[in-house]
Amino acid sequence: MDNQITPQNQIRNQIRNHIGRKKNNSDRLMPRFFLIMASVSIITTVGIVLTLITDAFHFFKEVSIFEFFSTKLAPLGANPSFGILPLINGTVLSSLIAMMVAIPIGLTSAMYLSEFSSPKTRSFIKPILEVLAGIPTIVYGFFAYSFVTPILMKLIPTLEAKNVLSPGIVMGIMIIPMVASLSEDAMKSVPNALREGAYGLGSTKLEVTTKVVLPAAMSGIMSSFVLAISRAIGETMIVAIASGSSKNFTFDITHSMQTMTGYIVEFTSGDAGSGTTGYYSLYAVGLMLFIFTFIMNLIAQYISKRFREEY
Amino acid sequence: MDIRSEILNDKGINPMKSNNPTQVKVEINRQRINRRVLINEILKKVFFASTLFALAVLSVLLYRIIAQSIGWLDWHFLTSKLSIFPEKAGIYGVIIGSVGLMVVVIPVTLILGVSTAIYLEEYASKSRFQNLIKVNISNLASVPSVIFGLLGLALFGRFLNLGSSILAGGLTLSLLVLPIVVVSSQEALKAVPNFLREASYAMGAGKWTTIRKVVLPVAIPGILTGAILSISRAIGETAPLVVLGIPALLLKVPTSLMDDFTALPIQIYYWTLDTVLTPEYANLAAATIVVLLITLFLMNSIAIVIRNKTQKTY
The missing domain is CATH 1.20.5 (Single alpha-helices involved in coiled-coils or other helix-helix interfaces)
Structure with a gap:
């Protein structure tokens, strides 16, 4: 048919x-x-x-792996040596300082915004945090070098013009919005029934926050800390500007130190000819940096999955 | 003296002589409650103060930068070329460099990012491959930006021999912001209710027709918002470009995508580094920061306006 x-x-x-x-x-x-x-x-x-x-x-x-994990770093010397430990040391110290600023302030801000504040203050503070998070890091670098360092130099006379303390603090300030908003999200997602239960037993708001909400939101809060550390490790411009390029192995935070990111930026903007050992050292340092941040992110994912409290 | 009798002594009650145990108990409880409420009130203020810290930092930062830029940020500064003399220096070439970067970044990220999002949301089945792409994107978003610079240096700079041209810089930045565009476009596509798609299928439309004529028009405001935010991230990004080897002082204004260039954040970086030799460079850096921040502020405002004007609820 x-x-x-x-x-x-x-x-x-x-x-x-x-x-x-x-x-x-x-x-x-x-x-x-x-x-x-x-x-x-x-x-x-x-x-x-x-x-x-x-x-x-x-x-x-x-370069042998033993030399790579040594403390002597002099890539441009007549007899160049490539020890990464000074760079790891600088990275860890600056990130530690940043976390000492970001965790207390970020967490208390999150507790305030999630549990104490009225909707009006919240709608006022949240955009400010977003603006802070949106400022390019180069601006923070300028701020650290031209404002925070001179102030710190008055407080600590032995402070060098380039040091690891000031970029550490400013990096912490930069990370506050991230810690605050991620932790706040975690605390907001704690069901209200838990809070009501604690209030019913006569708790004050502070007790509800610290004894009920914080433990329940702990997985989200911890993973926000780990992500913040990862962010601090990868942060480049603030340390490149304000912490200088000293490659000495030292634990004195008033001295100049170089981080892994700072090394990459300094060495490429100098003239690292393609194919030299110095040029390839960038990628070795980059690989270490990648591994560091990658592990941090895995830890964060693990924490938020493993320790999640389901309601 | 234990704490119990201490409290009672303060209240003028002698625990030894008081023969009313209820009165004693109530008094102790009231003391404890008062103390707990007091701590609550004090810490609430402490938390509030620490929240205000962010506000304080933001105001100090803006005040410092604007104060330093006053007298330097004028029409001459915006329209003349770079110079080693601070009084003569202007950022015309720098602005052109940043605009050139955007000419590369905007089409590349939009095409790649939106296509990836459409594939993931509309076409891909729950296969292993799709999962792989998803994991990849979330990992890409957390790789430090300086590593994208190394990738750009090896891939675009050396391998494709683009050197430190606008094209190389733009492509590097595109890869950097790609995850942001993908994730925000995915969110926008997810927000399109399914009954619109089903209605379109019921009318006999194919998958692509449905996406093109039904899904995308609804999702476009959301996609645009995400795109603008990611582009404003690209404008402020410094590290990958420095790694590409942008010259510190470029007097020539770039005229094509293959020319060497310098961009706003890079110029801020070099001027800040050179303040040791020439203190006036700090003012130039501050003036450039003001230009950069105003640009970012305008772009974010546009994104917010788009979001608010076109918000639909189904």
């Missing part, structure tokens, strides 16, 4: 052809196009890891 040429069949065939053509043109091609686009993100990650590993491999052909 399909083969008979009747007006009905003609129309039916036309519709079929039309649908078939459309399928060919768009519904078959578009998913492939989008798939290719989506693959770019995978290629980027693979690319990052491959670049870091191959170039770091070149580096380790020339």
Whole structure:
């Protein structure tokens, strides 16, 4: 019956052809196009890891792993040596200082915003935190170098013009919004029934916050701390400007120190010729940095999954 | 003396002589409650003060920067070229460099980011591959920006031989902000209610037609908001560009995408570093920061306006 040429069949065939053509043109091609686009993100990650590993491999052909984990760093000397420990030391110290600023202030701000504040103050403070989070890090770097360091120098006369204390503090300030908003989210998601229960037993607001809400939100809060540490480790411009480029291995925070990120920035903006050991050392340091932040993120994911309290 | 008798002594009650145990108990309880309420009130103020700390820092930061830029930020500063003499220096070439970066970043991130989001939300099944892309994107978002600079240096700078051109810088920044665009576009697509799609299918429309004519028009405001926010992140990003090897003092104004360039945050960086030699550079850096912050503020305001004007509820 399909083969008979009747007006009905003609129309039916036309519709079929039309649908078939459309399928060919768009519904078959578009998913492939989008798939290719989506693959770019995978290629980027693979690319990052491959670049870091191959170039770091070149580096380790020339520099032994023992030298890499030593305390002597002099990449531009006549007899260059590439010990990464001074850089790790600078990174850890500056991140520690940052966390000593960010955790207390961030957590108390989160407790205030989530438990104590009226909706009006909240709607006033939240945008300010968002603005702080949106300021480019280079601006914080300028702030650390031209404002915080001179003030600290008056308080601590032995402070050097470039030191690790001032960028550490400013980095902490930069991270406050992140700690505050992530912890606040965690505390907000604690069900109200728990709070009501504690109030019913005669608790004050503070007791409800510290003894009920905080323990219940602990997984989210801890993972916000770990993410903040990861952010501090990867932060570049503040330390590049304000902590200088001294490659000495020291624990004195009033001295200049270089972080891993600072090393990468200083060494490329100098003239690291392609193919030299110095050039490849960038990728070895970059690989260490990548591993550090990657581990931190895994820990954060683990904490928020493992210790999540379900209600 | 134990705490109990101490409290009672304060109140003028002698625990030894008082022969009303209820009165003693009530008095002790009231003391304890008062103390707890007092601590509550004090710590509430402490928490509030620490919340205000952010506000204080923001005002000091803005005040310092604006105060330092006064007298330096004028029409001449915006329209003349860089110079080693602070009085003559202007940021015309720097602004052109930043605009050039955006010319690369905006189309690349929009096309790549929105396509990835459409694939993940509309086409991909719950397969392993889709999961892989998802994990990848969340990991990409947490890689330090300086590492993207290393990737750009190896891939675009050395391998594709783009050097430190606008194109190399723009592509590096695009990869950096790609995860933000993908995640925000995904959110926007998720917010499109399913009955719109089903209605479209019921009318006989194919998948792509549905996406193009039904889903995207509804999701576009959300996608745009995310895109603007990620672009404002790209404008302020310094580290990846410094790693690419941007020259510290570039007197030539870039004319094509293959030219060397310098951008607002990079110029701030170099001027800040050089304040040791020439103190006036701090004023130039502050003036450039004001230009950068005003740009970011305008972009964020646009994003908020778009979000508020086009918010629909289904």
